[in-house]
Amino acid sequence: MTRYSIDPITRLEGHGKIEIFTNDDGEVENVYFQVPELRGFEKFVEGRPVEEVPQIVTKICGVCPGCHHMASGKAVDAVFGVEPTNTAKMIRELFYMAHFVHSHIAHFYALGAPDFVVGPGAPKAERNVLGVINKVGVEIGTEVLKQRRIAQEIQALIGGHQTHVVMNVPGGVRKGIKEDERLDIVAKSKGFVEFAKFSMKIFNDVVLANKDYVDIIVNGPYSLKIHSMGLVDANNKVNFYDGKVRVVDTTGKELLTYKPNEYLENIAERVEPWSYLKFPYLKKVGWKGFVEGQDSGVYHATPLSRLNASDGMATPVAQEEYERMYSVLGGKPVNNTLAMHWARLVELIYAAEHCLELAENKEITGTDLRNKMYQTPKEGVGIVEAQRGTLTHHYQTDDRGLVTKANLIVGTTNNHAPISMSIKKAAQGIIKKGVKVDDGILNMVEMAFRAYDPCFSCATHSLPGKMPMILNIRKADGDIIQTIKRD
Amino acid sequence: MNKHTLILGLGNDILMDDGIGIRLCKKMQHYFSEESVTFDTVSLGGLEILEFIQGYNNVIFIDAIKTSDGIPGTVYYFTPADFKETSNLSNLHDVSFLTALEIGKKLNMEVPEHLHIIAIEIVEDLTFGEDFTPEVQEKYPEIVVQVRDLVDKIVK
Numbered sequence: 001m002t003r004y005s006i007d008p009i010t011r012l013e014g015h016g017k018i019e020i021f022t023n024d025d026g027e028v029e030n031v032y033f034q035v036p037e038l039r040g041f042e043k044f045v046e047g048r049p050v051e052e053v054p055q056i057v058t059k060i061c062g063v064c065p066g067c068h069h070m071a072s073g074k075a076v077d078a079v080f081g082v083e084p085t086n087t088a089k090m091i092r093e094l095f096y097m098a099h100f101v102h103s104h105i106a107h108f109y110a111l112g113a114p115d116f117v118v119g120p121g122a123p124k125a126e127r128n129v130l131g132v133i134n135k136v137g138v139e140i141g142t143e144v145l146k147q148r149r150i151a152q153e154i155q156a157l158i159g160g161h162q163t164h165v166v167m168n169v170p171g172g173v174r175k176g177i178k179e180d181e182r183l184d185i186v187a188k189s190k191g192f193v194e195f196a197k198f199s200m201k202i203f204n205d206v207v208l209a210n211k212d213y214v215d216i217i218v219n220g221p222y223s224l225k226i227h228s229m230g231l232v233d234a235n236n237k238v239n240f241y242d243g244k245v246r247v248v249d250t251t252g253k254e255l256l257t258y259k260p261n262e263y264l265e266n267i268a269e270r271v272e273p274w275s276y277l278k279f280p281y282l283k284k285v286g287w288k289g290f291v292e293g294q295d296s297g298v299y300h301a302t303p304l305s306r307l308n309a310s311d312g313m314a315t316p317v318a319q320e321e322y323e324r325m326y327s328v329l330g331g332k333p334v335n336n337t338l339a340m341h342w343a344r345l346v347e348l349i350y351a352a353e354h355c356l357e358l359a360e361n362k363e364i365t366g367t368d369l370r371n372k373m374y375q376t377p378k379e380g381v382g383i384v385e386a387q388r389g390t391l392t393h394h395y396q397t398d399d400r401g402l403v404t405k406a407n408l409i410v411g412t413t414n415n416h417a418p419i420s421m422s423i424k425k426a427a428q429g430i431i432k433k434g435v436k437v438d439d440g441i442l443n444m445v446e447m448a449f450r451a452y453d454p455c456f457s458c459a460t461h462s463l464p465g466k467m468p469m470i471l472n473i474r475k476a477d478g479d480i481i482q483t484i485k486r487d
Numbered sequence: 488m489n490k491h492t493l494i495l496g497l498g499n500d501i502l503m504d505d506g507i508g509i510r511l512c513k514k515m516q517h518y519f520s521e522e523s524v525t526f527d528t529v530s531l532g533g534l535e536i537l538e539f540i541q542g543y544n545n546v547i548f549i550d551a552i553k554t555s556d557g558i559p560g561t562v563y564y565f566t567p568a569d570f571k572e573t574s575n576l577s578n579l580h581d582v583s584f585l586t587a588l589e590i591g592k593k594l595n596m597e598v599p600e601h602l603h604i605i606a607i608e609i610v611e612d613l614t615f616g617e618d619f620t621p622e623v624q625e626k627y628p629e630i631v632v633q634v635r636d637l638v639d640k641i642v643k
Contacts, residue, residue, distance in 0.1 A: 044501065044615035059501050062530045063578070106534070110581040129582055130589055142594050149538060163530055 018423060018445075026433025031424035032274050033416075033449070042406045050079050050377060050397045053406070054168045057393070065163050066099035066155060067386035067411070070241065071393040073168025078261065078380025079395055080170045082373055087366035088172035090358055093241045094185070095158040095167060096384070097355035100240060101192050102151035103387040104348040107453045108199055109144045112341045115447055116207045120216065124439050136202065147195045150188050154355075157181060172370030185359040192352035193317070200321060200345045207341075208328070218329070221429025222337040222448055224422050225250045225292045227282060227299035229414065230306030231385045237314040238306050238350065240385040246309045247282065250294045252332045256284055260381040263392050267409065270417075279417040280409060290421050298421070301389035301414035302452055303343035308333035313346065315353035321346045337422050340451040377401040386411035388453045415452050422448040492545040492642055493599075494519070495536075496528040497575040503616045504609035504623045505574060508549040511607070511634050515549075518635050524642060533578025537591045537598075545601045547641055549634065550575050552606035560626025561608040562633040573606045603641050605634055 019032040041060070045053055054072040058065035070092065077084060084092070110129045114122075118131035126134070133141035152162045158177065159165035167173050177185075207213045216222070232246045233239040245263070249255040258266045269278035270287050281287050281297035288296050299305070313319040325342050326332050334343075358364060381394045389411030396405040412419075426448035430441055496512025498505045509528045516526050529539060540546045550573040552563060565571060567588060576584035591598040607630055610620040619627065 039613055040615040056501065059499055059530065062499070062532070062575075106581045110534070128586060130586065130593065133590070133593060138594060141590065145534070145537070145590075145594065145596075148534070152535075152538075 020427050020431065020445075022431065026431070026435075028424065028428040028431050031420065031427055033420040033423055041408065045395075045403045045406050048403055050076055050395055050401050050403050051170055053395065053403065055164070055166055058164045062163060064099075064103065064386050064388070064411070066096060066159065066165055067384060067391050068393070069159070069165040069168060070096055071382045071384045071386075071391045074242075074260070074382030074384065075380045075393040075395050076168070076170050076382070078382060079377045079397055079401070080380075081375035081378075082171040082371050084172045085366075085368040085371050087176065087364065087368050088370065089242070090361065090364045091158060091173050091177060091369075092168065094177075094355060094358040094364065095155055095165075096241050097351045097358065098151045098154040098158075100351035100387060101196070101348065101355060102148050102155070104344050104351065105144060105148055105151070105195075105199070107344060107387070108203075108341065108348070111450055111453065112344070113202075115443070115450070116210075116213055116341070117202070120443060120447065121440055124443070127443065135206075143195065147192065150191065154185055154188060157185075169370060170374060171372055174369075176367060176369050177365050179362075179365050182359055182362070182365055186356065189352065189356035189359050193349070193356055196345070196349040196352040197317065199348060203342065203345055217336055217338040217342075220338070221426045222422065222451070223335045224300070224337055224418055224425065225335045226296055226418060226421075227255060227285075228305035228308035228333055229299045229301040229390055230309035231383065231390060232310050233314065235314075236311035238310045238312075238347070238385075239314070240351070242384075245383060245390060247299055248309045248333060250292075250296075250333065250335070252308065256282070260383040260392070263381060263383065263394070263409075267392075269409075275416075277413060277416050279420075280414050281417065290417055290424075292421070298417045299414070300418040300452075301385075301411065302340050303347050303387075304334060304337075304340040306385060307343045307346060313350050315350050315357065318346055318350035318353055321349055337448060337451045340453070344453070388412050389414040412452070412454050415454070419449045419452050419454060422452070491523040491525060491543060492547065493525050493527065493540060493543040494547045494549065494638065495539060496526075497530070497532070497548060497550040497573075498528075499530050499575075499612075501615055501617055503611045503614055504619050505551050505612035506617075507551050507607050507609060507619065507623065507630075508575070511549045511605075511631065514631055515635065515638055519638065519642060521642065530575070531578065532575045532584065533581040534587050534590070535578065535581075536576065536584065537587050537596060540599050540602075541591075542597045543599045545603070545641065546599045547603045547605060547638060548573075548576060549605045549607075551609040551612060553609060553612070557608040559608055559610045559620070559622035560630055562630055562637070563604075563606045563608070564637055565604050565606070567602050567604075570604070571606070573604065574609070574612060576604070601641075603637075605637055607634075 021030045023029050054069050057068035057072045060068050113132045114127045117135050118127050156162040159167040227247050227249050229247045231239050231243045233243045244257045244259055246257045247255045266283055267280050268283045269280050271278055285297040313322045376399050377397045379396045383392050391411050392409040394407040397403055426445050430444050496509040498508040500506030500509045512528050552573045610622050
């Protein structure tokens, strides 16, 4: 037996690694993906006024602070039994669309595109965001940074701060939007829509027009037949901010739906001795192990699963792209892991279009910012779609509103089992007897989990950019026989 | 465009020792009152850093670091030329610090001519808490003096 160990080189040595075990024939037998977890959040918020928690949670993670703020704000609304005003809901959602635009641009250009725009087999020195800029042009690189910055500016304007957001208060938002600000956001949102459409064009021209790339997406070792989760509105259209959680099975048929306060009746978390992080699964189906198929309890919560779990997109261009994606890939549901990049771009278009829709609605400048019809605080659950999966915040308080218990299921945690399974499947398809394991092989395995837009900042705090790695190939007795480094 | 010095504290002040860069940055404000020096704190890395440092001539980052067998409280100084990965300068979700600098140059952004990194060896950054670990807390007065002296040399 040989053990392959992929360790992200972090300041947390020994944390966050992939262990691949092969048998004497060189076939992959098992894969373990291990990440540590932040400790003590519940204790940290215990005893604090629950209305302070939405501000605190923005510090859990520097990557998606807006998502935590939003899920937390909704949980606090529920704790006080209060519905935000319509204006407040619109303002929150406008902020959130800018948050999605910012994050999805980052993933496509910095994390996803190097594998396709530059190429999975390109020299490692070129297979990064700089390689993407070399390929698509400096002007586009400048535009990427510009659109990201504008998205940050909108978040800072509405949220009070681009990272440490202070927008949500029980039943609403802290401040409104003035007419001149609205007009400015309209102009900026038009830029988002054009840039989102342009990004999809790059994907069409560079990825879909390349038969080899399409072959990797459709026929490579990157597919996983599991259930799909996503938040949907009353028409079963994708919604990032509000609605019910819908899960469709591996045939595309609705398996279950639940409201935020019903999450514990629908989701359970499996503990494995080899991992700090839990493995959520569908309670209704039960834990059947790390297996694919209709009988599996494993689901994914990703851009692709959101599209699978919905009946479409709520904006016109995103809907066109949604239909085109399923048409090309053979209908719903799509199980090709690398199609997550495509789905993410469909979502980018939706976020940009919806940002524009919300800003164009003059009602967003209303002054009914807060519903103060509070009830005695007790318990509340808030669910939103984070960029990398369904995000759940659950708080319990005493009758003074001081937190007695908190529980979070963060976006990437939903995908812990699928990521582990995708890595295993990729490794099984790529690492064979006689195949020289080099940097290209390492990258092909890494592509399996990069598609999920994994962010373990909530779990591992942070890791260096572009995931530097060491691949150790060991003999069964543990001796290293080959080391491949990628800085 | 601003051509002054920026002192940028990095980290998360509710993850125990990870907040040391932020606290030290605020502390340095007591010692350096020159108009040419600006202070700021962020909990971001990677591409986001570019936004903060554009246009400055000098930037001094103060961040936490964890090295193999490092002694808690040790103060390190380095530049991009002898860069070691600190806790917050890079970002898993987009790019590493050095890649961000390359991108800035490639896109003709005003990347500062002089970049200095002051890093403090820490113990704990995975547990929520507003206090330092005892090991770092004990060394804190000494750390402040060392960081102040380093900043003084750079600024003057």
